[in-house]
Structures are given as structure tokens and as C-alpha cells.
Amino acid sequence: MSSRFYFGGSDSGSDVDDDAPLPFPKPLDRSAFLAPDFDATVFLSSLSNRFQTLEDLQTELRELSQTLNKELVDLVNDNYQDFLSLGSTLSGGEERIEDIRLGLLGFQREVNSIRGTVATRRNEVAELLKRKKALKQETSIARSLLEVAERLDQLEVKLNISKGRAPDSTDDTKPKDGDVEWSEDWVENTNYDSDDEYDSDENSGIPPRLRRRTEEFLMLKHLMSRHSAHHPFILAQDSRIRNIQEILLADLEVAIKQEPQVKIKQQMLQIRAAVEG
Numbered sequence: 001m002s003s004r005f006y007f008g009g010s011d012s013g014s015d016v017d018d019d020a021p022l023p024f025p026k027p028l029d030r031s032a033f034l035a036p037d038f039d040a041t042v043f044l045s046s047l048s049n050r051f052q053t054l055e056d057l058q059t060e061l062r063e064l065s066q067t068l069n070k071e072l073v074d075l076v077n078d079n080y081q082d083f084l085s086l087g088s089t090l091s092g093g094e095e096r097i098e099d100i101r102l103g104l105l106g107f108q109r110e111v112n113s114i115r116g117t118v119a120t121r122r123n124e125v126a127e128l129l130k131r132k133k134a135l136k137q138e139t140s141i142a143r144s145l146l147e148v149a150e151r152l153d154q155l156e157v158k159l160n161i162s163k164g165r166a167p168d169s170t171d172d173t174k175p176k177d178g179d180v181e182w183s184e185d186w187v188e189n190t191n192y193d194s195d196d197e198y199d200s201d202e203n204s205g206i207p208p209r210l211r212r213r214t215e216e217f218l219m220l221k222h223l224m225s226r227h228s229a230h231h232p233f234i235l236a237q238d239s240r241i242r243n244i245q246e247i248l249l250a251d252l253e254v255a256i257k258q259e260p261q262v263k264i265k266q267q268m269l270q271i272r273a274a275v276e277g
Contacts, residue, residue, distance in 0.1 A: 025050040028064060144226060145233050151220050152240060158213060159247055161240075206268060210251050214271055217248055248275050 032043060047057065076083075224241075227234055252272045259265045 025052050028060060030064075141227070144223065145231075148220065148223050148233075148237070151216065151223065152237060152244075155213065155216050155220060155244060156240065158216075159244060161243060161247070206264065206271070207255055210248075210255060211271075214248055214252070214275060217244060218274055245275060 032038075050057070052060075221241075224234055224237075229235075249272060252268060252275065256265055256268045256272070259268060
């Protein structure tokens, strides 16, 4: 290698003697690779005057890369102990780290406090929704019981059943002193209310007002069946229901005895069985 000599430009070869060995291009400059805007295409185009084959250029670049890798490994090995002791040589920053740690702890406490508040509110909302549902059910039951009470009052008025009110002196068909006594001509002589929609049904055989009262009573029983038989309000109406039931059964019995047609009498018997049930 000591016999090698280099040429710097494309015209340097003119000064070389004919008997001298062929010159070699100068080694690649490492500083060319350190430019911030290094571009491989521009760098290779600048090597057009090196009088070097592509294979030789590849070999030189490969050797330069291996040399740099070796130098890097040697550098790391030479400074490895210093690198390991770097953490212990650092000083300062403890106060800043402590401030960050305290800030994180405060943030964590705030997050936990917010979580607890959210959990409390969630439980309160769930309890309120539960109470709302219960109140809605109780309101529905109250409305249903109110309808039962209204229908019961109306039916007692239509049947002239006294509830502490002074009896009408013009009506001789009303029961007196709680007695359930009705005349056999109740259908013809009673003057309770008109029920005109039933008066026109002359072919049914069943007295229209009696049929109307019976249907109202069955509807009343149906509404009451929606509630527990042990409900305090339902239990309180038991005597009133039995009183109405006895009056309707007595009137049905009179109507059945007076009905000559067997078919209509069978219908009345079915209605009486429904009232008894």
C-alpha cells in the first residue's frame, strides 16, 4: 500500500509517468456523510471523476461502514462504565420530582372523591326511580279503587240502598231500616232512572233495568277482582257488596218465576249464577 499514490482531479493523470503504477482514487471523506441535507443520489453523481468501477466503490463503502460500526462498538465499550454511573452522577431535580409526585397524589384523591360522589348520586337516582315506580303503582291502584268506590256508590243509588241518607217518601219500593224487601212488580213500578237504551229491547225477556244493574254489578266484581281479596278497602266493602248481591238475586228470582219462556228463563239462571259467583 505504501507504493500507492492518489490523484485528486480528472486531469491529474496527465502528470503521471507511463512507467508508474496506476493511481488510486482518494478515500471517501467521512465529512461528506455528515451534511444535514445529505442526498445519496447527489453524492454518487459527484463521484463521476473518480475513475473507479462500481464494484470498487461498493467495496469501499462497505469497508467504511464496517469501520464506523467497529469504532462505534469500541466507543460504547470504552464509555460503558461511565454510562452505567450516569444515573448516580446526576444531581438536582429532586424537588421538582417531589412536586410532580405530590401533584399526582392530589389529582388521584380528587378523582377518587369524584368517583365517590358519582356513586352516591347513582345510588340516589336508583332509589328515586324505585320510589317513583312504587308511587306510580300505588297511584294506579288508588285510581282503580276510586273507580270501584264510585261505581259502588252509583249502583247503591240506582238500587235505592240507603247509606245514612233520608229515604225518599215518594218511593214506596225502597227498603226500610236496612231490610232487603222488594215487591214482585219492582220492574214495572220502580222510578230510579230511565236507561232508555235498554227500554227498547222488548224481545230479550229480561227486564231492562234489572239487566242493566246486573251488568253493572258484574263489572264491579270484575274491577274488584283485580285487587287482593285481603286489601283493606276491598274487605271494607264486603257488606255493601253482599247487600247489592242479595237485592239483585231476589229481583232475579222474581223475574225468573214470572218468565214463561224456558229459553229466557235459562238465560236468567245463567245471570243469577254469575251474580252468585
